[in-house]
Amino acid sequence: MKDTPLSNCERDFLIKAIEEKKRLDGRQTYDYRKIKITFGTDYGCCFVDLGQTRVVAQVSCELVAPKESRPSEGIMFFNIELSPMASPAFEQGRQSELSVKLNRQLERCLRNSKCIDTESLCVVSGEKVWQVRVDVHTLNNDGNLMDAASIAAIAALSHFRRPDVGIQGEEVTVFSPEERDPIPLSIYHMPISISFAFFQQGTFLLVDPCEREERVMDGLLMIAMNKHREICSIQSSGGIMLLKEQVMRCSKIASVKVSEITELINKALFNDRTARKAGRKCGFAESLPQERITALKTDQSEVEMTDVSERASDIIQKAEAPPPMAASPVLPAPGVGQVGHGLQNTWGLEEDEEQEEESSGEEEEIKMEEEQREKDKTTEAVVEISDSEEEEVVILYPETTKKPKNAGSSSDQKGAAASKKRQKK
Amino acid sequence: MMEVSASSVSLREFGCEQTLLSRPDGSASFVQGDTSVMAGVYGPAEVKVSKEIYDRATLEVLIQPKVGLPGVRERSQEQCVRETCEAALLLSLHPRSSLTLILQVLHDDGSLLGCCLNAACMALMDAGLSMSCLFCGVSCAITADGRIITDPTAAQEKESRALMTFAIDSTERRVIMSSTKGSFSVHELQQCIAVSQKASEKIFHFYRDSVRRRYSKNL
Numbered sequence: 001m002k003d004t005p006l007s008n009c010e011r012d013f014l015i016k017a018i019e020e021k022k023r024l025d026g027r028q029t030y031d032y033r034k035i036k037i038t039f040g041t042d043y044g045c046c047f048v049d050l051g052q053t054r055v056v057a058q059v060s061c062e063l064v065a066p067k068e069s070r071p072s073e074g075i076m077f078f079n080i081e082l083s084p085m086a087s088p089a090f091e092q093g094r095q096s097e098l099s100v101k102l103n104r105q106l107e108r109c110l111r112n113s114k115c116i117d118t119e120s121l122c123v124v125s126g127e128k129v130w131q132v133r134v135d136v137h138t139l140n141n142d143g144n145l146m147d148a149a150s151i152a153a154i155a156a157l158s159h160f161r162r163p164d165v166g167i168q169g170e171e172v173t174v175f176s177p178e179e180r181d182p183i184p185l186s187i188y189h190m191p192i193s194i195s196f197a198f199f200q201q202g203t204f205l206l207v208d209p210c211e212r213e214e215r216v217m218d219g220l221l222m223i224a225m226n227k228h229r230e231i232c233s234i235q236s237s238g239g240i241m242l243l244k245e246q247v248m249r250c251s252k253i254a255s256v257k258v259s260e261i262t263e264l265i266n267k268a269l270f271n272d273r274t275a276r277k278a279g280r281k282c283g284f285a286e287s288l289p290q291e292r293i294t295a296l297k298t299d300q301s302e303v304e305m306t307d308v309s310e311r312a313s314d315i316i317q318k319a320e321a322p323p324p325m326a327a328s329p330v331l332p333a334p335g336v337g338q339v340g341h342g343l344q345n346t347w348g349l350e351e352d353e354e355q356e357e358e359s360s361g362e363e364e365e366i367k368m369e370e371e372q373r374e375k376d377k378t379t380e381a382v383v384e385i386s387d388s389e390e391e392e393v394v395i396l397y398p399e400t401t402k403k404p405k406n407a408g409s410s411s412d413q414k415g416a417a418a419s420k421k422r423q424k425k
Numbered sequence: 426m427m428e429v430s431a432s433s434v435s436l437r438e439f440g441c442e443q444t445l446l447s448r449p450d451g452s453a454s455f456v457q458g459d460t461s462v463m464a465g466v467y468g469p470a471e472v473k474v475s476k477e478i479y480d481r482a483t484l485e486v487l488i489q490p491k492v493g494l495p496g497v498r499e500r501s502q503e504q505c506v507r508e509t510c511e512a513a514l515l516l517s518l519h520p521r522s523s524l525t526l527i528l529q530v531l532h533d534d535g536s537l538l539g540c541c542l543n544a545a546c547m548a549l550m551d552a553g554l555s556m557s558c559l560f561c562g563v564s565c566a567i568t569a570d571g572r573i574i575t576d577p578t579a580a581q582e583k584e585s586r587a588l589m590t591f592a593i594d595s596t597e598r599r600v601i602m603s604s605t606k607g608s609f610s611v612h613e614l615q616q617c618i619a620v621s622q623k624a625s626e627k628i629f630h631f632y633r634d635s636v637r638r639r640y641s642k643n644l
Binding site for chain 2: 137139
């Protein structure tokens with residue numbers, strides 16, 4: 001399904017509003033939308049709401065063989081899945097330009113910035129390392145997927161705990177969460193991507209563009225930064241020329257935003273930790289809003305079971321008896337099966353017999369003829385070298401000429417049957 | 426003759442939120458205990474020529490697992506959900522158009538297919554699509570000692586001898602779809618159907634409550 005296009009009126013209206021320093025949702029130029037971070041029941045599961053944009057990230061891990069070039073380093077794998085749920089324009093299982101761009105940016109933001117200690121993921125050097133996989137699913141696309149994905153990914157990575165492993169000699173044991181407490185990943189810093197949209201060849205700048213603004217923008221600048229004000233990656237797309245001052249201003253804004261968001265992530269992680277410690281329920285089920293008209297929750301409910309047994313037996317008794325088994329198949333002759341109603345095939349059986357009787361005399365004649373022909377063939381074969389199997393046998397063992405004869409006679413019968421048919425016609 | 430003990434037959438607490446996503450035409454998230462599924466519906470909309478059906482709408486169901494890419498398991502679940510929805514939806518009202526239902530698994534703690542069906546029904550309702558009846562999904566597990574558990578958790582599913590999921594319609598409580606795993610007798614199957622029909626009343630009651638709440642003027 002195609003995305004609904006933006007009409008010229010809407011386009012003009014949006015640009016005019018931006019020129020007047022106004023935004024559709026009433027935000028100021030440098031304002032972020034409301035960010036909500038929730039964690040799931042599993043470790044390493046994080047939901048991020050950035051206004052109406054929604055993404056979910058799930059971290060998982062497994063033991064694999066390391067790359068040959070880096071035998072003592074764990075492997076990080078990132079995948080942003082543009083689910084068709086987020087937007088009708090996203091197609092299932094197709095690598096679009098946008099998904100490649102987002103995946104690349106997330107990789108540069110989190111893997112190439114070395115924010116995760118990959119050496120601590122090594123179990124046995126050169127043999128077994130942890131592969132940490134981050135799956136980001138988009139649920140609703142209302143613009144700025146990249147920022148939401150980067151927040152979700154880093155928050156999920158900080159929330160994630162991998163199973164503990166024990167090494168005794170050659171043996172590697174993976175302990176379940178009940179046996180030993182799982183271990184969090186060691187994270188050096190938290191890079192967060194901040195997006196800036198440029199309009200009118202870079203004259204106007206907006207932070208955190210929404211979906212409509214993304215459609216009319218001329219260029220996009222994504223800066224990934226951590227709270228120590230270190231730039232981890234910077235990417236400009238859309239083909240606009242930016243001045244040095246503009247980039248500097250953006251990086252200043254980014255540093256402010258990043259420190260705010262990092263604080264928010266830490267607060268969310270802290271809340272989740274205390275909730276888990278206190279044994280309270282956490283996860284998606286708890287994040288359902290209570291005071292909303294569209295949401296409803298019930299408590300655990302018993303199902304009344306008084307007459308279930310009786311009803312089941314009733315139904316079985318009432319049910320029709322299974323159809324009687326078909327009688328054992330009729331065998332008119334050995335090696336012949338018959339399926340169907342009648343016991344005997346009434347189709348031209350007698351006729352066949354008659355014909356057989358008639359033709360039996362001729363058959364013998366034909367047989368003789370055929371045999372004769374075969375013999376001729378074999379004698380010929382001794383002279384001429386050809387690739388038939390029978391003939392080869394003759395050449396190699398001339399004393400066993402009887403053999404091909406036998407084989408020949410069996411084919412004779414076939415030939416006879418064939419000729420019989422011919423006659424019938 | 427086995428007996429059904431009343432204690433094991435209960436539904437976990439469940440909850441639902443509708444219209445929570447802005448982009449899809451209808452969306453819902455359904456939570457059963459810890460199992461949660463989010464659903465989004467797009468349509469009726471333009472259909473690809475290759476998928477066009479001249480007298481009814483084409484329904485496409487996609488299930489997205491939480492980790493990795495959709496595989497064979499998701500395909501079979503998609504088919505179960507699609508066939509149930511096709512039975513309930515009045516597809517002939519929208520000829521030569523497409524309906525897309527996307528289900529995102531958010532957490533799997535047992536009875537996933539049942540939860541998917543419930544989320545799908547709520548999302549279709551939210552999208553305002555005409556249906557001949559509503560449907561709900563109920564999962565039952567039979568333990569090794571022959572007890573029936575409705576709405577099993579993942580741990581209960583693992584220990585069970587057989588697992589069944591039924592889709593039940595709201596008008597006559599008939600079985601629209603059944604998906605079973607493991608071995609069981611005819612009597613056990615009938616008992617599970619009877620239990621599911623009982624349990625479905627609770628879920629339909631919940632549907633009614635949530636719709637009533639949605640169209641009420643106060644909370």
